[in-house]
Amino acid sequence: MPKLGRSIWFVIANFALILLWACTFVPSQARPANQASAANTKFKIAGTVVNSITSSPLAKARISLMDTANRARIIFVVTGEDGHFEFYSLNRGKYSLEGARRGFISAAYEQHEQFSTAIVTGADFSTENLVLRLTPLAFVSGKVIDESGEPVRKARVFLYVENHQGGMKRIERRGADRTDDEGYYEFAALAPGNYFVSVSAKPWYASHLSPSARSGGSSSPGVTALDVGYPTTYNNGATDSQSATPFLLQAGDHVQVDIHLSPVPVVHLAFRVPEDQQQNGVQMPQLQKRVFDTVEYVGNEGMRSIAPGVFELSGVPAGKYSVVLPDPQSGRPQQSSQITLDKDGQELDLSHAEAMASLKLSVKIPRQTPGSPQVTIGMQDLRMRVIAANAIDAAGEVTFEGIPPGKYALVAFSPDKRYSVVRTVFSGVETSDHVLTLTAGSSRSGTVFLTVGVVNVEGFVHRGGKPSSGVMVALIPKDPQSHIDMFRRDQSDSDGSFTLPAVIPGTYTLIAVEDAWGFQWLQPDVLNRYLQHGQNLTIGELMTNTVHLPDPIEVQPH
Secondary structure, eight states: OHHHHHHHHHHHHHHHHHHHHHHHHHHHHHHHHHHHHHHTOOEEEEEEEEETTTOOBOTTOEEEEEETTEEEEEEEEEOOTTOEEEEEEEOSSEEEEEEEOTTEEOEETTOBTTBOOOEEOSTTOOOSSEEEEEEEOEEEEEEEEOTTSOBOTTOEEEEEEEEOGGGSOEEEEEEEEEOOTTSEEEEEEEOSEEEEEEEEOOOTTOOOOOHHHHHTTOOOHHHHHTOEEOOOEETTSOSSGGGOOOEEEOTTOEEEOOEEOOOEEEEEEEEEOOGGGOTTOOOOOEEEEEETTEEEEEOOTTEEEEETTEEEEEEEESEEEEEEEEOTTTOSEEEEEEEEEOSTTEEEEGGGSEEOEEEEEEEEOTTOOSSOOOOEEEEEOTTSOEEEEEEOOTTSEEEEEEEOSEEEEEEEEOSSSOEEEEEEEETTEEESOOEEEEOTTOEEEEEEEEEEOOEEEEEEEEETTEEOOSOEEEEEESSGGGOGGGOEEEEOOTTSEEEEEEEOSEEEEEEEETTOTTSOTTSHHHHHHHHTTSEEEEEOTTOOSOEEOSSOEEOBOO
16 A cells, blocks of 8 residues: 555656656747747738830730849749739748849839839738839930921930939030931930030031131131031020020930031131140140030141141131040049130130149058058049049059149049048148139148948938828038038838938937939038938947937938
């Protein structure tokens, strides 16, 4: 009996241990199973690709989906006749959605400029009824006709477009073509916008006399009548870019722009280079003309040397030009003179030309890793155009020559990091401003200090307490006109989130503006209106981690 009792108690004790194990272990095993089930939930991104103008579905469009956390992971589908697309078995995350189809502009979801809205998957997000809009390409073609109604062959045709990206309006060249034997030209695959077309050509019958031949009395009335040329002519008939007016090219349009050329008497010009500038030789002067926001070279076919340091230019239509004298050794611009050709037989003495400036910089880069980083220093004018850019050499220096006098901002470029000029030292004076003024003939040297952006700023955009997607988010530095390179922008994703990468240390105001794409928000009076209701933010010199904003940014109306 005592032995049997001990056995019973042994069984009871073991049974109690089993119950205790079951009570403690089984629930803990069930919790990871539930968590794994939630983690393994798959999602779907689906929708329709449509023509942005007609809203009709687009078949045979190639749709790509990229995981923003792993950009090498991309999957593709092709839409059917109904324009529908679906991506199955997706993990929770953010995805970039893009579409492409022949005859349309390839675009990402809600794309504006280089920004777009990423699709966020999750139980709280609707991702199965998206609309991806693609814009039809447009075309411009036309015919160049002379004063007799005949086609002008081999005319040079240039296309310009208004660019509103970055909050500033600029007019930039978009393409070039030459007319065929029938006088036709064409520019295909264009986005909607305001465009200009210009034509440069020479009459086939023109015969230009040099100034020396004209003064020698060798010309006859018949020959003189052929001494004509075509001025550069724009789509509205203007012969100067400042008087040109744009034409609107809408999505899918095929606009025909015919341009009629009319001959005008040409003028002739003589250049005389001072003797003290001829010691190292003289290169042929170059003729330039301002076209919208840029300066373009005018052909030198009618220029020739007639004596040491003396050049003649024939066959040039009247107008405003710049004459540039290149350095005989480097070929870079050495002097420049503004002239107005309004009468025949003018002579220009280049001794009165404005000398170009030069600049030499010693560049200091923080936290420099072994090997020289790939950094380029650029000089940017007040219209945010880079007029010169050179890479830093092995000694950490960069030199600019042949720079027109003016006011410039020093900016830094790199393929893998975001740098900014934060301090400069010229003539022993240190300043946080990276804007400098170069006077005619000046030769300046100084030191520039760069900093690198390593801080990301993340947050959310709200409208009326709810997340808002497709909104432009901008981080505006203090004194924005002097620190354009410190701007950061993004577009809010479908959950209202945004990320501003590689922010430079400094003091900022963060704004979110609805429908801010395509207008000149960078203008001081416009920008100040948004800054009044923005959120202040300071990025310290020693900060290295991502900054998560505790409060959402409220959307401001356009």
